[in-house]
Amino acid sequence: MTAFSTLNVLPPAQLTNLNELGYLTMTPVQAAALPAILAGKDVRVQAKTGSGKTAAFGLGLLQQIDASLFQTQALVLCPTRELADQVAGELRRLARFLPNTKILTLCGGQPFGMQRDSLQHAPHIIVATPGRLLDHLQKGTVSLDALNTLVMDEADRMLDMGFSDAIDDVIRFAPASRQTLLFSATWPEAIAAISGRVQRDPLAIEIDSTDALPPIEQQFYETSSKGKIPLLQRLLSLHQPSSCVVFCNTKKDCQAVCDALNEVGQSALSLHGNLEQRDRDQTLVRFANGSARVLVATDVAARGLDIKSLELVVNFELAWDPEVHVHRIGRTARAGNSGLAISFCAPEEAQRANIISDMLQIKLNWQTPPVNSSIVPLEAEMATLCIDGGKKAKMRPGDVLGALTGDIGLDGADIGQNRRASGACLCRGASGCCS
Numbered sequence: 001m002t003a004f005s006t007l008n009v010l011p012p013a014q015l016t017n018l019n020e021l022g023y024l025t026m027t028p029v030q031a032a033a034l035p036a037i038l039a040g041k042d043v044r045v046q047a048k049t050g051s052g053k054t055a056a057f058g059l060g061l062l063q064q065i066d067a068s069l070f071q072t073q074a075l076v077l078c079p080t081r082e083l084a085d086q087v088a089g090e091l092r093r094l095a096r097f098l099p100n101t102k103i104l105t106l107c108g109g110q111p112f113g114m115q116r117d118s119l120q121h122a123p124h125i126i127v128a129t130p131g132r133l134l135d136h137l138q139k140g141t142v143s144l145d146a147l148n149t150l151v152m153d154e155a156d157r158m159l160d161m162g163f164s165d166a167i168d169d170v171i172r173f174a175p176a177s178r179q180t181l182l183f184s185a186t187w188p189e190a191i192a193a194i195s196g197r198v199q200r201d202p203l204a205i206e207i208d209s210t211d212a213l214p215p216i217e218q219q220f221y222e223t224s225s226k227g228k229i230p231l232l233q234r235l236l237s238l239h240q241p242s243s244c245v246v247f248c249n250t251k252k253d254c255q256a257v258c259d260a261l262n263e264v265g266q267s268a269l270s271l272h273g274n275l276e277q278r279d280r281d282q283t284l285v286r287f288a289n290g291s292a293r294v295l296v297a298t299d300v301a302a303r304g305l306d307i308k309s310l311e312l313v314v315n316f317e318l319a320w321d322p323e324v325h326v327h328r329i330g331r332t333a334r335a336g337n338s339g340l341a342i343s344f345c346a347p348e349e350a351q352r353a354n355i356i357s358d359m360l361q362i363k364l365n366w367q368t369p370p371v372n373s374s375i376v377p378l379e380a381e382m383a384t385l386c387i388d389g390g391k392k393a394k395m396r397p398g399d400v401l402g403a404l405t406g407d408i409g410l411d412g413a414d415i416g417q418n419r420r421a422s423g424a425c426l427c428r429g430a431s432g433c434c435s
Contacts, residue, residue: 002026009038010059011062013097027052030059032205033389037181038063042202044182044195048327051207053153054087064179065124067100071146074125075174077167078354079157081107081129081277087153088127089280101125106142108132109277116141130158130166137173144174152200155184155191164190171198184289184329193404216329219367220353223260225346228316229260231369235342236266236294237376241312243287247328249317257316258296265377268294282386290382301323315343318352325356 003025004010004018024036029051036043037060041350047053061074076091078084097120104123106115115132119141125342126133126142131230136142150171152158158167180199184191187206195202223231238243248254251272257272269283269292287295299319313332325343332339345353357364387400404410 002031004059007034007038008054009063011097014059014062014094017094017097023055024052027055029053029205030056032207033057033203034059035236036203037179040064040179042199043179043183043205044199044202045205046184046187047205047207047208048185048310048330053183053214055094056089057149057151057153057183058087058091060179060181061125061151062091062095062101064148065095066097066268067098067124067144070124070125071122072126072142072144073146073266074151075144075147075154076125076127077130077133077158077170078127078153079129079161079163081105081109082280083154084127084129091125091127095125103127106132108137109251121221126292130163130170134166134169137170147174147178149179149181150174151181151183152194152198153183155182155194156186156188159188159190159194164194167194169375179184216333217338217340218329218362218365219340220345220364221344221367221369222345222347223369227369228344228346229257231344232257232314232316233261233264233266233375234373235314236261236378238370238373239312239340240376240378242290242293242381243310244312244314245310245313245331246294247319248296248298249319251298253316254296254298258294261294261296261378264375265379266294267292267378267380271295271297273298286384287362289384291380293378293380293382299328310422311339313339313341315341318343318345318356320352322352322356322360326360404426 004023005015029045031046033043033045033056037056045053045056057076065073076087078087084105084107088103091103095103102121102123103125104118104127106126106128108129112135115136119136122143133142137144152167182195182199182202221231232246246257248257251274254272255270258268261268269287271280271283275283286292310332313329315325315328319328329341332341353364401412405412
């Protein structure tokens with residue numbers, strides 16, 4: 001394992017910050033890409049989610065930021081609002097050594113007027129979805145004239161979501177002299193074509209999925225389609241995870257599984273494409289706060305989901321693509337942590353199981369389903385309160401804390417968070433949930 005100090009260009013304050021954040025050694029992606037990125041070269045990287053790519057491009061673009069220059073100097077394009085929020089959050093943590101660095105997200109589903117007001121003082125770094133950023137560029141509310149670094153994160157997913165034309169239009173507003181960094185989990189011809197159009201002699205880096213597999217214990221269970229929900233309930237009762245993500249292939253199954261878990265007292269939330277953006281945001285906040293033990297999600301909805309200490313991943317249905325299987329299970333072993341991944345396999349899914357075995361070059365670890373075991377509730381450790389108030393209502397965090405401890409009678413020690421988010425105040429407390 002290679003230490004960040006061996007790069008010889010990161011300032012001492014940044015190295016101290018990395019140590020405080022728990023970045024002790026570089027991941028394979030970081031070790032391979034950072035020397036070229038820090039040297040200002042274009043780089044294209046094929047690596048899976050959870051490989052440490054955000055820190056790789058984040059450390060690179062931060063070295064080019066002049067905080068005294070109030071112009072946009074770095075741009076990160078992401079396929080979804082959830083991923084953009086998580087990337088921006090990680091960049092803010094990495095930028096703690098660089099005072100007065102303004103980082104702004106620009107995504108659809110947010111009021112355009114509020115974004116325009118935030119842009120009156122140009123951010124140093126913008127993290128955006130292509131469509132909304134293009135709106136701002138065409139209306140003149142964003143300028144990329146001083147751009148040093150352009151990052152395309154999860155480029156394959158952006159193409160899958162139909163952003164190809166928007167990406168080309170955005171790049172026309174960027175200086176030709178920029179550094180361009182492209183990250184993708186897969187490398188179809190369309191991604192190779194984009195790289196050819198927007199990058200200059202890029203260094204190509206591929207981190208093989210089998211090489212990058214984290215230390216995960218995989219267990220496979222053969223069961224009928226109808227037997228999957230009872231099996232899931234029994235396994236959750238057996239393992240009692242504090243946090244678990246269950247992956248389904250369809251929105252319908254996602255909601256059905258979530259409902260079935262809640263019926264037996266196993267606290268679960270669903271995350272799928274039929275939810276409004278506000279509901280999706282609240283679901284992610286509640287799960288991150290520990291207000292549900294299980295998140296049942298589709299792959300598209302969960303793309304970019306980053307839970308630091310996820311104990312268990314369950315594939316309720318095997319993914320059609322073995323690469324997707326690797327992305328799913330990798331969520332339970334971040335930053336070198338070990339994890340457990342359980343996969344259900346109905347007879348009609350046997351071919352998918354064989355493909356996964358061949359790709360990962362492993363013998364699948366088949367388990368005997370537990371029988372006659374009781375179903376135990378999984379109660380959430382915390383409750384999330386969403387209070388409809390904020391600056392406009394002249395509500396301060398202290399007012400909320402006073403109301404919870406005084407009027408409602410909660411013990412102050414039971415209140416885990418008191419923070420503002422998107423104009424509202426979100427508290428993590430010990431009772432009830434309202435929105």
